[in-house]
Amino acid sequence: MNDVLTLVDARLRWAFGEPDARASVTFLGTERIEVLRFVDAEARTVRYATLGMSAAPMTDPAQALADPERGPRAELLLTVRAGLADTDKVLRPLAVLAASPQVEGVVVAPGASLDTGEPLWPGAPFTSVLVAEPGGLVEDLPLDPPREPVRFLPLLPMTPAEAAWKRVHGAEALRERWLRHETDLRDPLRNAVPLGD
Template identity: 45%
Template sequence: MIDVLGRVREHVGEHFARAGSTAEPDQASVTFLGTENIDVLRFGPGLDGVVHYVSLGCSRHPMADPTEMVTDALHGPRAEICVALRGATPRGLVRSIAIVAAAPAVEGLVLEPDALIDLESPLWEGAPFTAFLLGTSDIDDVALTPPLPPVTVFSATPITATEAAWVRLKGADAMREAWRQDRVDVLDPARRAARPS
């Protein structure tokens, strides 16, 4: 049997080692009733002060849309998420990451690029952010032994309720363009919300 999580952990560790973060990551584990545990690995901070939080457990099983009549228990897509922020670890962030990583098993959610995952409550204590916007990350896909497909590690950017509404209205690319135009630093946990027109 393939140790999917072991492969993911090794691959992600090698990625951050190449980026200069050679220390073993801190690890926290979250378990929800009736589900297997989700770990969150904390890499950094790097020289730029950015800390990366990577879920480990979502890719344990392939994701499947519960509305489909037939699901592929072997070849379905697998994923993890990565949140990047500057500064100290906000209290409650790890749990929010674990909620998203557990959602495919709990709710039948399929994580994919540009997906909006709205938790409808602060992502950490005092945060103005209530949702994550998924996108491509700098971490390459994790190759598994065929016939299993690779594991994709998505970036997960914290966004405000106003920004989430904008994503629903205009789409993820429009939100990212608004961040660029407004010079919004999405790695800043105390950042202001973009004001797209």
């Protein structure tokens, strides 16, 4: 584990306690991505956090040469209500999303949509996620300059209808609609928010 990932691992454990499970996935031509699971029995939630995405900075594919030090770094967080669905099957889709900067050369940032092309877990009504603003669950992890801090980006599952609506109206409009309808974004079985009113 490189020095950045050691610090990220420590930050996650400081924020959530010890993980009760961790799994690793390696894709051809990429570094290993781990997914850690943290159970909060009091809040009846399960949190999944990636570990490995921040090992290298994300690079805009339009850049001719990737800078090994400069560029945004991030890890992904997903929180769902425990015991309502087989959400542990989200480990591989989460690892796929975390590997996308290495595989596809994308820069993952708040407001972006990430699509897995399949349900996030068996029976899930979601195949994509909205990347939310960092800082609420885990504070940014500063690194020595010139390296940028590691940001911990929450993921909000979207139904296909919500993802299509977001493409037309934007991330902020979808967040406002969720808020207006008091949508429980941690419910792994929720229906799409009403989109026609």
